[in-house]
Amino acid sequence: MAENIAITWRRIPERYRLAGTQCTTCKTKFFPPRKICSTCRRKGKIESFQFSGKGEIYSFSGVHSAPAGLELEIPYVLAIVQLVEGPKVTAQIVDCTENMVKFKDKVEFVFRKIRSDDPEGLIHYGYKFRLVK
Amino acid sequence: MTSETGIVGYGAYVPSYRIKAEEIARVWGEEPDRIIKGLGVMEKSVPGLDEDAATLAVEASRNALAVADIEPSRLGAVYVGSESHPYAVKPTATMVAEAIGSTPDVMAADLEFACKAGTAAIQIGMGLVASHMAEYSLAVGTDTSQGRPGDALEYTAGAGAAAFIIGRQKEQILAKLEATYSFTTDTPDFWRRQHAEFPTHGGRFTGEPAYFRHVMGATQGLFEKTGMEANDFDYFVFHQPNGKFPLEVAKKMGLDVEKVKPGLMTPIIGNTYSAASPIGLCAVLDIAKPGQRILLTSFGSGAGSDSFAMEVTDNLVEARERAPHKLAWYVGRKNYLDYGLYVKHRRKLKSL
Numbered sequence: 218m219a220e221n222i223a224i225t226w227r228r229i230p231e232r233y234r235l236a237g238t239q240c241t242t243c244k245t246k247f248f249p250p251r252k253i254c255s256t257c258r259r260k261g262k263i264e265s266f267q268f269s270g271k272g273e274i275y276s277f278s279g280v281h282s283a284p285a286g287l288e289l290e291i292p293y294v295l296a297i298v299q300l301v302e303g304p305k306v307t308a309q310i311v312d313c314t315e316n317m318v319k320f321k322d323k324v325e326f327v328f329r330k331i332r333s334d335d336p337e338g339l340i341h342y343g344y345k346f347r348l349v350k
Numbered sequence: 351m352t353s354e355t356g357i358v359g360y361g362a363y364v365p366s367y368r369i370k371a372e373e374i375a376r377v378w379g380e381e382p383d384r385i386i387k388g389l390g391v392m393e394k395s396v397p398g399l400d401e402d403a404a405t406l407a408v409e410a411s412r413n414a415l416a417v418a419d420i421e422p423s424r425l426g427a428v429y430v431g432s433e434s435h436p437y438a439v440k441p442t443a444t445m446v447a448e449a450i451g452s453t454p455d456v457m458a459a460d461l462e463f464a465c466k467a468g469t470a471a472i473q474i475g476m477g478l479v480a481s482h483m484a485e486y487s488l489a490v491g492t493d494t495s496q497g498r499p500g501d502a503l504e505y506t507a508g509a510g511a512a513a514f515i516i517g518r519q520k521e522q523i524l525a526k527l528e529a530t531y532s533f534t535t536d537t538p539d540f541w542r543r544q545h546a547e548f549p550t551h552g553g554r555f556t557g558e559p560a561y562f563r564h565v566m567g568a569t570q571g572l573f574e575k576t577g578m579e580a581n582d583f584d585y586f587v588f589h590q591p592n593g594k595f596p597l598e599v600a601k602k603m604g605l606d607v608e609k610v611k612p613g614l615m616t617p618i619i620g621n622t623y624s625a626a627s628p629i630g631l632c633a634v635l636d637i638a639k640p641g642q643r644i645l646l647t648s649f650g651s652g653a654g655s656d657s658f659a660m661e662v663t664d665n666l667v668e669a670r671e672r673a674p675h676k677l678a679w680y681v682g683r684k685n686y687l688d689y690g691l692y693v694k695h696r697r698k699l700k701s702l
């Protein structure tokens with residue numbers, strides 16, 4: 218439980234607002250944030266980078282059998298989103314059904330509840346995406 | 351009275367889900383026309399399963415920041431008013447401040463005063479900004495309120511948020527906050543105890559001694575304080591627990607009903623509680639012209655009303671186009687729910 222809270226807390230900037238990093242040497246953007254550039258290694262200089270939250274659907278599928286804690290949400294759409302800055306992230310597409318989503322559809326990032334531990338536990342928040350139409 | 355502060359950014363958010371009053375009436379065996387006419391509400395907004403007062407507040411605040419066109423780190427204060435804060439203990443304001451990127455150099459707290467906690471946050475912001483304790487202050491009203499199944503409130507209790515950034519730089523001000531006046535008494539018209547799931551209300555007692563007395567008292571008090579009169583205003587935005595009360599205020603006070611209608615959103619999104627009159631203000635700011643005056647009066651059970659006089663500046667016309675999404679965009683997108691899905695969304699069954 219305590220470890221769970223520590224991990225959640227450390228990742229708040231990336232989960233709440235898509236805070237990532239970039240290598241100023243080769244301009245590669247990283248999400249989730251990385252501390253070392255895989256191309257430039259020690260020559261790379263890493264600094265924080267704020268993603269715009271804009272992207273497009275790279276692939277998607279409907280989820281009809283939910284993991285524990287998300288039973289009420291099925292059916293929902295899970296997608297790999299390619300951010301305009303480059304990185305790909307896996308996230309839920311909100312406020313839609315599977316038949317409303319197409320490859321390359323434009324999406325934007327939204328802040329939503331991810332799950333809550335139990336009625337007395339912590340509520341976890343983070344990024345999901347919404348179709349822009 | 352000279353103005354020192356003003357609204358430099360504003361934004362709204364309404365969830366995409368809706369349920370029609372007709373559908374709720376069908377389940378409870380009520381006559382739909384009687385309900386719709388009686389309450390003046392045709393349908394209401396319902397939060398998604400992954401939405402709460404915090405997520406609503408974040409999106410409204412992001413819209414406000416885009417309109418203000420300022421770095422989030424320059425917000426000196428974040429105050430979030432709600433009666434449906436996700437936690438009993440643990441602030442919503444810290445989540446909002448973190449999600450918009452204003453931490454850690456920021457004052458923050460949650461406010462609670464039934465449906466007027468959002469306008470209380472605006473008043474606090476005016477004080478902080480005028481006194482130079484903060485350069486900019488964010489005020490949010492947000493709610494995902496519940497009505498007991500079968501209760502009259504079930505037809506009206508909606509979900510939404512509105513956010514305002516208060517500043518003092520003349521070239522950034524979109525609407526000058528010319529004056530504010532509050533009318534407050536201890537009145538037991540509506541309450542919810544610590545562990546109760548649904549609120550309890552005083553039935554007929556919620557009208558005359560509560561809503562009308564405070565809304566009209568604050569509005570009249572603002573007129574007296576400023577020396578302004580009804581003819582000085584182009585728009586009136588009143589708290590809107592249903593679609594009829596604001597129009598009745600206009601009739602009782604001899605105001606032009608047409609000046610109330612542009613800020614009346616409850617008939618199509620329901621009563622969004624702390625966001626109700628603030629969302630009405632967003633609707634008016636989206637159409638107002640430079641030089642026009644807006645009067646806003648909120649109401650919170652318990653009870654009190656905050657009244658504001660504002661004058662729109664030339665800056666508004668360009669600034670409002672910077673919003674990623676305006677109120678009309680949110681209001682226009684609709685995913686209709688039937689009562690069964692609505693019960694699931696609001697987790698109204700004990701086992702959910």
Ligand SMILES: [Zn+2]
Pocket residue numbers: 240241242243244245254255256257258261262
């Ligand atoms: Zn590199």
